[in-house]
Amino acid sequence: MKVESEGVVPSGNPSVPPRSFSLRPASEEDGPFLYYLAANAEYPWVRIVEKGFPLFPDIQTALWRQVHSLFIVLGDDRRPLGAASIFHVRLHHGTAWCDIVPLARSRTPGLWDPVATQIVAMAFASLPIRKLYGMFHSYQEPIFAGLKEASHEEAVLKEHFLHDGIYWDRVICAIWRKTWERSHPGTDVYPGEFSR
Amino acid sequence: MNSAMSIGGQEVGIRPVVGGDISKIHRMETAGVHLFQLWHEGTTPSPVAFQSWLWRNTLSRCMVVRVGEPEPLAAAFSYNPDFRNGCAHVGIVASDTDHRELAPLVGFGLFVSYLFRNWPLRRLYAVCREYAYVNFASGINKVFTVVGRLEEDGYANGQYWDTLILQITRDTWEDGMGRYVAQRARLVQDSNWPFLR
Numbered sequence: 583m584k585v586e587s588e589g590v591v592p593s594g595n596p597s598v599p600p601r602s603f604s605l606r607p608a609s610e611e612d613g614p615f616l617y618y619l620a621a622n623a624e625y626p627w628v629r630i631v632e633k634g635f636p637l638f639p640d641i642q643t644a645l646w647r648q649v650h651s652l653f654i655v656l657g658d659d660r661r662p663l664g665a666a667s668i669f670h671v672r673l674h675h676g677t678a679w680c681d682i683v684p685l686a687r688s689r690t691p692g693l694w695d696p697v698a699t700q701i702v703a704m705a706f707a708s709l710p711i712r713k714l715y716g717m718f719h720s721y722q723e724p725i726f727a728g729l730k731e732a733s734h735e736e737a738v739l740k741e742h743f744l745h746d747g748i749y750w751d752r753v754i755c756a757i758w759r760k761t762w763e764r765s766h767p768g769t770d771v772y773p774g775e776f777s778r
Numbered sequence: 779m780n781s782a783m784s785i786g787g788q789e790v791g792i793r794p795v796v797g798g799d800i801s802k803i804h805r806m807e808t809a810g811v812h813l814f815q816l817w818h819e820g821t822t823p824s825p826v827a828f829q830s831w832l833w834r835n836t837l838s839r840c841m842v843v844r845v846g847e848p849e850p851l852a853a854a855f856s857y858n859p860d861f862r863n864g865c866a867h868v869g870i871v872a873s874d875t876d877h878r879e880l881a882p883l884v885g886f887g888l889f890v891s892y893l894f895r896n897w898p899l900r901r902l903y904a905v906c907r908e909y910a911y912v913n914f915a916s917g918i919n920k921v922f923t924v925v926g927r928l929e930e931d932g933y934a935n936g937q938y939w940d941t942l943i944l945q946i947t948r949d950t951w952e953d954g955m956g957r958y959v960a961q962r963a964r965l966v967q968d969s970n971w972p973f974l975r
Contacts, residue, residue, distance in 0.1 A: 632860065632862070632863075633860055633862065634862070674819060674820075674933060675819075675931060675932045675933050675938075676933070676938075677931060677932075712930070712938075713929075713930070713931070715928070736926055736927060736928050736929060737925055737926020737927070737928065737943050738925060738926065739903075739925055739926070739943070739945070740925070742863060742865065743863055744862055744863050744864075749863075754926060754928070756928065756929070
């Protein structure tokens with residue numbers, strides 16, 4: 583909690599949902615926030631802590647392992663609300679994975695759907711992939727909850743993940759590029775940045 | 779680990795990997811269609827890189843042999859152990875001439891029993907492409923269940939293939955195939971293994 587008292591973690595009233603968000607690439611200065619995020623006992627960052635929490639000197643390595651891009655999600659007051667990343671890119675097969683990790687206090691319904699939309703759009707805009715995977719556990723909001731028309735479930739590992747004393751299902755879902763482009767035509771992730 | 783069982787007139791066993799096996803495993807994993815399996819995805823690993831890769835995140839590896847014969851039939855392995863959640867991944871690669879025979883699967887059964895006996899695992903996962911799945915699809919709902927199918931997940935031999943996620947749970951194993959293995963398996967004295975003679 584020392585990290586929180588230093589102001590790294592948002593201290594606003596959690597009952598007031600942020601109205602908007604923005605993404606910026608994570609930098610070295612985000613280390614303490616990302617460490618706090620990964621260690622969040624209520625909502626752990628599974629990709630980082632699944633096999634044990636890394637030592638502080640190793641956290642940067644763990645955070646960036648197989649990562650293509652890692653973003654800090656900022657609220658309208660510019661305070662960090664969570665992180666989102668695209669990782670395990672396999673261009674040989676045309677696939678990649680993404681994850682979205684909100685701070686517990688920022689798990690505001692409705693806020694994370696546009697974040698997911700943005701991350702999916704960025705993945706398809708910046709990588710020649712056919713398919714994007716996401717994973718969540720049954721105690722969490724589905725990672726693509728707001729993208730139901732574009733995503734579908736491909737695997738359910740029953741009672742796979744131990745969290746808070748209970749084994750929860752792990753769900754793997756996927757979005758095809760062709761489905762995405764049909765359901766979200768013309769989604770521009772870099773408005774005005776590219777023109778012919 | 780040194781155990782064996784007779785089935786169909788053959789005596790098949792598993793034993794630990796020893797130094798001379800590394801090059802044999804390298805040959806198995808890079809021969810024929812195996813080169814395109816999940817692990818190497820068509821790349822040809824250098825022998826040095828292969829040896830380091832072989833033991834990374836490995837829980838256990840063993841060779842499947844016919845008792846009394848020096849050449850291994852297959853290599854079975856377990857990797858990515860996750861004791862927090864009580865699971866690990868397993869796989870097997872058979873020598874190219876034997877991959878349709880029963881004996882490697884018998885050895886794999888001994889290996890799965892060995893894993894459940896020695897570690898408090900609740901379940902084992904195996905991940906394979908659908909073209910490899912046909913070799914052991916007969917075990918569905920008897921030995922394993924399919925818990926996921928990642929559609930057109932990987933590219934090999936000019937097309938995209940589904941990746942299947944298979945699951946073997948301890949309960950299912952101990953009630954079925956594990957009991958069968960336990961009734962027939964026997965420990966083998968080290969001196970019986972050809973590589974120690």
